[in-house]
Amino acid sequence: MEPWVEWTIMGGRAAVAWVIPLMLIPLLVWMERKASAYIQDRTGPNRAAILGLRFGGIIHALADVVKLIFKEDITPARARPFWYNLAPIVAMTFALLTFAALPFADVLRVGGHEIPLQALRLNPGLLWMLAIGSFGVFGIVFAGWGSNSSYPLLGGIRGSAQMISYELSLGLSVVGILMIFSTIDLNEIVRAQGKLLFGFLPMWGVVVQPVAAVIFMAAALAEANRNPFDLMEADSEIVAFHLEYSSLRFALFMMTEYVHITVASGLTVTLFFGGWQIPWLTTERLTGSAGDLALAVPALLVVLGLLVLLSLVLLAPTRRWHRTLQRLYVDARRHEAKFWTVVLLLQAIGALALGAYLFLNPPGADGLAAITAALQFVSFMVKVTFFGFAFIWVRWTLPRFRYDQLMALGWKGMLPLALANVVVTGFVLLLVGK
Amino acid sequence: MKVPSPKLTFWERIYVVEIIRGLGVTMGHLLKNLFRQSEMPTVQFPEEIKPVATRHRSRHRLTVREDGTPKCVACMCCPTACPASCIHIIAQEADAPWKEKKPRVFEIDLLRCVFCGFCVEACPEDAIRMDTGEVTIVGTRREDFIVGLDFLLHGEGNAWREGRPEEKPQPGPGEPLLPPSTPEEESGRGPRQVLRPKLPSAWETVREVKP
Numbered sequence: 330m331e332p333w334v335e336w337t338i339m340g341g342r343a344a345v346a347w348v349i350p351l352m353l354i355p356l357l358v359w360m361e362r363k364a365s366a367y368i369q370d371r372t373g374p375n376r377a378a379i380l381g382l383r384f385g386g387i388i389h390a391l392a393d394v395v396k397l398i399f400k401e402d403i404t405p406a407r408a409r410p411f412w413y414n415l416a417p418i419v420a421m422t423f424a425l426l427t428f429a430a431l432p433f434a435d436v437l438r439v440g441g442h443e444i445p446l447q448a449l450r451l452n453p454g455l456l457w458m459l460a461i462g463s464f465g466v467f468g469i470v471f472a473g474w475g476s477n478s479s480y481p482l483l484g485g486i487r488g489s490a491q492m493i494s495y496e497l498s499l500g501l502s503v504v505g506i507l508m509i510f511s512t513i514d515l516n517e518i519v520r521a522q523g524k525l526l527f528g529f530l531p532m533w534g535v536v537v538q539p540v541a542a543v544i545f546m547a548a549a550l551a552e553a554n555r556n557p558f559d560l561m562e563a564d565s566e567i568v569a570f571h572l573e574y575s576s577l578r579f580a581l582f583m584m585t586e587y588v589h590i591t592v593a594s595g596l597t598v599t600l601f602f603g604g605w606q607i608p609w610l611t612t613e614r615l616t617g618s619a620g621d622l623a624l625a626v627p628a629l630l631v632v633l634g635l636l637v638l639l640s641l642v643l644l645a646p647t648r649r650w651h652r653t654l655q656r657l658y659v660d661a662r663r664h665e666a667k668f669w670t671v672v673l674l675l676q677a678i679g680a681l682a683l684g685a686y687l688f689l690n691p692p693g694a695d696g697l698a699a700i701t702a703a704l705q706f707v708s709f710m711v712k713v714t715f716f717g718f719a720f721i722w723v724r725w726t727l728p729r730f731r732y733d734q735l736m737a738l739g740w741k742g743m744l745p746l747a748l749a750n751v752v753v754t755g756f757v758l759l760l761v762g763k
Numbered sequence: 764m765k766v767p768s769p770k771l772t773f774w775e776r777i778y779v780v781e782i783i784r785g786l787g788v789t790m791g792h793l794l795k796n797l798f799r800q801s802e803m804p805t806v807q808f809p810e811e812i813k814p815v816a817t818r819h820r821s822r823h824r825l826t827v828r829e830d831g832t833p834k835c836v837a838c839m840c841c842p843t844a845c846p847a848s849c850i851h852i853i854a855q856e857a858d859a860p861w862k863e864k865k866p867r868v869f870e871i872d873l874l875r876c877v878f879c880g881f882c883v884e885a886c887p888e889d890a891i892r893m894d895t896g897e898v899t900i901v902g903t904r905r906e907d908f909i910v911g912l913d914f915l916l917h918g919e920g921n922a923w924r925e926g927r928p929e930e931k932p933q934p935g936p937g938e939p940l941l942p943p944s945t946p947e948e949e950s951g952r953g954p955r956q957v958l959r960p961k962l963p964s965a966w967e968t969v970r971e972v973k974p
């Protein structure tokens with residue numbers, strides 16, 4: 330490959346790994362607000378509009394951005410400027426760097442080249458995740474120290490204490506996965522999860538290591554500073570570690586929280602829920618390189634067909650909605666249903682056209698590989714978005730732990746359990762003779 | 764004081780089962796509200812206007828006699844009763860032989876008003892009432908909230924209950940001054956009315972009625 334092509338591909342990979350978490354931020358913020366509202370029997374935000382179209386409140390993300398940009402940026406007079414300014418940058422940088430090692434599809438083989446579809450192809454990818462992931466707490470500690478104010482300082486101390494206690498369980502729960510898949514290359518771990526257990530069950534981490542999965546998810550919540558472990562952001566007691574921040578610096582902290590969610594759910598998916606694997610459809614079966622069926626095109630056709638079906642099924646409620654809107658409103662909102670009708674129809678037509686094109690021009694080996702990568706990418710994103718939603722869902726279900734309960738759970742509950750899991754896994758592996 | 768904490772069973776102590784049950788509860792609410800949005804208790808305010816209960820004390824108005832003149836005789840009972848001192852009246856001689864005075868200036872500062880309704884109780888002439896049903900009082904300056912005689916007499920929303928121009932039936936002897944609220948009104952879940960949002964009216968400030 331020519332060097333410039335290689336550099337472009339490398340840049341593209343980095344850009345994708347950068348854009349995924351950033352693009353998920355508005356979506357997650359929207360889900361957080363809407364889901365929390367519906368869980369609490371409220372309507373949630375629905376006022377911000379573009380040309381009168383409100384899109385169920387997602388425009389509020391834009392409104393937030395505009396608001397945060399134009400707010401006054403205040404640095405407290407007694408702050409320690411170096412740490413104060415460094416904190417949001419550190420938090421955001423490490424959160425984004427952590428995502429870089431996650432594979433979002435299998436290695437793409439086109440034209441005799443191998444393109445790993447992850448920003449950082451590292452052999453010790455898992456170690457990278459654990460190492461860089463725990464750097465994120467420095468943002469919180471710096472913010473607490475740099476603000477020179479008691480509440481943020483409390484938040485920073487709580488953050489570091491919590492990180493120390495939960496990092497242990499997190500690392501130990503991953504050990505079980507290492508023992509079973511005997512690799513720390515994240516892409517290899519995902520590939521290994523494509524195998525079948527007893528001939529029918531995909532060998533996902535959650536199937537072979539259920540206890541580790543539960544511990545890992547709880548610890549990941551703690552790492553992402555999410556409820557029920559958001560002690561450093563406990564609004565009702567100490568406000569937050571970013572109490573003294575305003576404007577875009579605060580926005581960085583807030584975005585970091587959602588990047589953390591993306592990272593945590595990406596890691597959960599990669600280690601325990603098959604990463605980019607589509608259940609029962611490994612890369613070999615999809616591309617047909619192992620003399621197996623080439624299922625990529627039929628799989629894509631099925632996906633497109635489902636898309637068309639979904640669009641057509643959704644048209645009926647949209648029509649009903651349209652009639653309601655016409656009755657209710659005199660402003661631009663009465664056109665919202667029309668807009669969605671057009672979107673649904675375009676989606677159906679696009680899917681049909683793509684399907685027809687694929688049907689008439691069967692792709693070659695490279696085409697199959699590309700389609701496979703696209704399908705795996707979609708699978709990965711669907712899983713990550715689902716777990717992002719799950720973290721939000723947990724937040725609006727559980728109350729916050731008290732500090733002593735948090736420590737007791739971490740040291741007396743999860744740590745022994747994770748250790749026991751390692752021992753039991755070892756014995757089982759010995760017995761199975763692996 | 765020592766509050767005994769409840770004993771948890773084993774399944775409650777390992778959290779996981781209870782957490783999953785809790786997740787089920789919240790997901791139930793989410794799905795119910797997602798698919799039955801019209802049953803959500805939220806009132807989408809400017810588009811949907813909840814009917815105000817009959818007994819609700821809303822913005823004041825001054826009533827008029829059959830000949831169109833204000834009923835108020837400038838007796839100064841209401842400014843005396845007002846705990847917020849927000850009624851300002853300047854009296855002038857009335858032209859009719861059967862009443863002594865009438866207001867030349869009658870201003871209420873709605874920003875100071877606490878909507879206690881004492882002025883209504885104090886009035887011997889049933890000249891001031893708080894039954895307009897107007898609860899959205901909008902202005903962009905403080906002066907906008909000082910409403911004068913003209914507005915109180917003929918302002919928007921003064922006809923008792925929007926869309927019902929006829930006068931409220933007077934209570935007969937022995938009847939309560941205000942009709943009891945209907946259960947529908949009390950619960951605030953009356954029939955949903957959907958009205959167009961009103962523009963902030965440019966309210967008159969001090970306006971004198973020419974004698």
Ligand code: SF4
Binds near residue numbers: 875878881
């Ligand atoms: S309602 Fe109360 S505060 Fe308001 S004007 Fe009447 S007496 Fe004064």
Ligand code: SF4
Binds near residue numbers: 834882888890891
């Ligand atoms: S109490 Fe009634 S009659 Fe007397 S000044 Fe007030 S509104 Fe007029």
